[in-house]
Amino acid sequence: MSRPLSRFTCHNLKDYSFVKPYLSQLTYCLPFNSQNYSIETGSPAHVGPHSGAIDFLLPPNTPVLAALEGLVIEVIDQYSIPFFLRIKGSYWPTRLFRSRMNYITLHHHSQQTDEFTFYAHLKKHSTQFKVGDQVKSGELLGYTGWSGWMDKPHLHFVIYTEKVKQFTNQTHESLTPRWQNQS
Ligand SMILES: [Zn+2]
Numbered sequence: 636m637s638r639p640l641s642r643f644t645c646h647n648l649k650d651y652s653f654v655k656p657y658l659s660q661l662t663y664c665l666p667f668n669s670q671n672y673s674i675e676t677g678s679p680a681h682v683g684p685h686s687g688a689i690d691f692l693l694p695p696n697t698p699v700l701a702a703l704e705g706l707v708i709e710v711i712d713q714y715s716i717p718f719f720l721r722i723k724g725s726y727w728p729t730r731l732f733r734s735r736m737n738y739i740t741l742h743h744h745s746q747q748t749d750e751f752t753f754y755a756h757l758k759k760h761s762t763q764f765k766v767g768d769q770v771k772s773g774e775l776l777g778y779t780g781w782s783g784w785m786d787k788p789h790l791h792f793v794i795y796t797e798k799v800k801q802f803t804n805q806t807h808e809s810l811t812p813r814w815q816n817q818s
Contacts, residue, residue: 644752645815650776653674655686656686656809656810656811657797657806657808657810658688658773658809658810658811658813659750659794659810659811659812659813660745660747660748660813661703661743661745661748661749661750661813662703662753662813662814662815663702663794663813663814663815664700664702664772664814664815665700665702665814666691666699666700666701666702666738666752666754666776666790666792667691667693667697667698667699667700667790668698668700668773668780669693669697671693671694672691672692672693673691673692674689674690674691674692675690675787675789676690678690678791680777680791684793684808684809685793685809686797686809687700687793687794687795687800687809687810687811687812688791688792688793688809689791689792689793690789690790690791690792691789691790691792692787692789693756693779693788693789693790694779694782694788694790695776695778695779695781695788696758696779696780697778697790698738698775698778699739699754699757699769699775699777699778699790700773700774700775700776701752701771701772701773701776701810702739702741702752702772702792702812703741703743703752703772704743704769704770704771704772705741705742705743705744705752705769705770705771706741706742706744706767706769707739707740707741707742707764707765707766707767707768707769707770708740708741708742708751708766709738709739709740709766710739710764710765710766711736711737711738711739712737712739712757712758712759712760712761712762712763712777713737713759713760714735714736714737714759714782715758715759715780715781715782715784716735716781716782733744734783735782735783736755736756736782736783736784737755737756737757737758737759737761737777737780737782737783738753738754738755738756738757739753739754739757739762739764739776740752740754741754742752742768743773748797749794749796749797750795750796750797750810751794751795751796752792752793752794752795753791753792753793753794753795754776754777754790754791754792755790755791755792755793756779756781756783756785756788756789756790756791757776757777757778757779757780757782758778758779758780758781758782759780759782760768761777761778761780762776762777763775763776764770764776777789783793791793792812793809794809794810794811794812795808795810796808796810797807
């Protein structure tokens with residue numbers, strides 16, 4: 636069955652202009668609870684509205700946590716990458732799998748601003764949430780897994796602005812996270 640592709644994930648990048656990421660107004664926790672991670676930069680997928688994205692290299696099946704309390708506005712969790720394509724650590728490093736990606740988007744509303752967090756490459760059927768659910772900060776959203784365009788296990792995490800959701804101004808903005816305990 637087909638579904639509408641996420642505007643944030645799969646729109647035509649050429650049609651839009653971009654603003655360099657600036658610091659988020661809201662303050663976020665790390666979206667996992669592990670000391671055993673690193674950050675990889677330079678992904679070819681981190682362009683345009685994803686330019687503020689962070690790839691956290693994490694083992695598969697790492698719990699993914701809500702970085703802030705919010706409302707679930709998108710849930711896709713039906714996809715997996717066939718096992719034979721992920722042997723030898725080479726999963727499916729092609730954009731052909733871009734639309735076969737599991738992800739959750741949360742809406743964080745405050746009086747000052749609306750921001751959104753996007754958690755991608757989740758494991759198939761690993762979330763208990765559906766659109767419209769309210770989640771608490773630190774609550775378990777799902778698990779890292781194999782879905783979408785990826786060549787190693789990681790969590791792709793982005794914060795973006797209302798403009799992405801509303802698809803206005805032909806401008807997509809991602810934000811650099813302001814982390815808790817960061818001055
Ligand atoms: Zn990424």
